[in-house]
Amino acid sequence: MTAAGRKERADAVRNREAVLAAAARLLDAADDPGDVSMNDIAAAAGVGKGTPFRGFGDRIGLLQALAEQRGERLRAELAAGESSSGPVERATAMLDAILRFKLANRSLMLALENAGSGSPYRNSTYGRWHRHLAEIVAEVHRPDDADYLAHALLAAVRSDLIEHLGDQPPERTRDGLACLVRVVLAGDPADRPR
């Protein structure tokens, strides 16, 4: 680890950043994240094949590192949206921010979501999002339902769904999402009958 012994070697951090940058560039340029291979990334970074693996463990690690880097602005935005008043506003702000983030980083998020087995959920980011959203939903629903509903809301902004809707204007998707949030956070008609 970084804690023990010597300092981290300069070339190591330089290369790690080069790899990160190359991966970002290639993914942004690609239509299908599937045709950005590790070799491509290493080559584009001007680095040997082993280097990305040493720096990030495996493909998923690299993608996650990239997502984390890009997600800082998003995290700020999410924290800001927290100041809104009601649960509907807060949840809408959150999901809308996530939606815009995924639109802005489509290849990356697409890659991250189909990678490996059950990967979208192993991600620590997903855990945070879900916990946060579940709290909001729990203001209106029973805890068990809130948990599932939060998953469902996040599923409604999955990258491949967005992609599939991609030919129609994003406006419409955002409207639909807003409608969904409104409806879910209006409460359960079975609990609060008219």
Place this chain on the structure above:
Amino acid sequence: MTAAGRKERADAVRNREAVLAAAARLLDAADDPGDVSMNDIAAAAGVGKGTPFRGFGDRIGLLQALAEQRGERLRAELAAGESSSGPVERATAMLDAILRFKLANRSLMLALENAGSGSPYRNSTYGRWHRHLAEIVAEVHRPDDADYLAHALLAAVRSDLIEHLGDQPPERTRDGLACLVRVVLAGDPADRPR
């Protein structure tokens, strides 16, 4: 094609069925559909490597054929549920049937959903489901919203989500789903204010 010239050779259909059966067996036994390869399937069917490809085109074709075979019962069930009264009942019946189907065929559906680029939506089955569900939702929402809401409802029963929820009892997932359907089909509070 089957239409022209001679009859279809007997060994061809025998092999195709053997491949289908072997694939079904291996997938059901597997934890991760990713570790059932085409070679494995061919070997388990006692058949050469090329045969599965000749019979089904490619991996996705094989999986789809398998899903179609297994889905006959489901289709009947869906048609039956259609006789229910209100939109909530019909949508609940439909999504619950889909959920149970995916629980009963987890590896298969898991494989089918991660396969290839944007695959869950290119599937013709998905199209049918979505069209049907959108019709029901449209009884309560504006058409544009109905389209998206139908996608969102289907996203709430995606295999990997179910898988991720898999350690908790399916009861709870089904309850959550029922709650979601109820809430979505209760109508938009913005359109029909209290």
Place this chain on the structure above:
DNA sequence: TAATATACGGACCGGTGGTCCGAATTGCCA
């Protein structure tokens, strides 16, 4: 039974994510 269309098997291909190790580079200390 001969002829012909068809399917069979498995060697083969390009490409993938990931590993490994001798060689080169770096940071530390004298």
Place this chain on the structure above:
DNA sequence: TGGCAATTCGGACCACCGGTCCGTATATTA
């Protein structure tokens, strides 16, 4: 400044994947 140990580099290498190809075996037809 020079030497030494630790660390990283590069890219050959590996197992395996989905998919193709074609000489050979087999089913069908006449």
